[in-house]
Amino acid sequence: MQRIMNIPGARSVTLVDGASGLAIAASGRHALVDExxxxxxxxxxxxxxLDCPALATGRDNAITELIVCxxxxxxxxxxxxxxxxxxxxxxxxxxxxTGNLGMARFQLQGILTELQLTVMSVELAVQPHRLEKERHTGMLETLALLPESEPCPAERT
Structure with missing residues (x-):
């Protein structure tokens, strides 16, 4: 958030969960409304x-940025x-x-690209652990489905 606020002219930034419409994080001056x-x-x-058919750009050319002046x-x-x-x-x-639209767009896209790469590398680092956990979970589920057998001779005593 701080790197975005360091872009010349930035007054406020809000990270938003698009599914719920809730603010995840915010920084700067939110003068007219809160985050x-x-x-x-x-x-x-x-x-x-995104729901407007007149603004649809096709499957291969999705909308990634909106500018309101x-x-x-x-x-x-x-x-x-x-x-x-x-x-x-x-x-x-x-x-x-104090802001420059072209430079702001360029810098913001660079910061967001770095963020996406960081998230992807974290996901890749976590993935082997997740796969190992799923493998063990699968083995336990398989063992739970096996019919119970006679106890081994050592367990009978």
Missing amino acids: HEDAAATTDVVRAV GTRGYHLLNLVNGDFDGQLFVHVLFDDD
């Missing part, structure tokens, strides 16, 4: 755009991994006087 209202309202905006600033809404269904998106408000 929870921000998250709920921007989730509605993202859903409206106002008289005193602009909003960047970036869908993490370009996928909204149950995923995260970032809403950043920039000041028009």
Whole structure:
């Protein structure tokens, strides 16, 4: 969050769970609404755009970013991994006087790409442990399904 807030002109940033519309994290000055209202309202905006047939770009060219320009600033809404269904998106408000739309987009996309790579590497690091746990769980389930046999001679005494 701090790296995003260090982009020139950034006034606020909210990380939003697109499935629930809840703010996961926020930083900066949320002057007109708090981060929870921000998250709920921007989730509605993202859903409206993605559900609009007139804005559909086709399967191979999904919407990954929304830009809303106002008289005193602009909003960047970036869908993490370009996928909204149950995923995260970032809403950043920039000041028009001190921000630069092109540079802000470039820097934000770089930060989000690094975030995605970090998440992917963590998932890959965790994956072998998850597979090992699933293998052991599967073995235990298989053992539970086997018919009970006679106790071995050592257990009879």
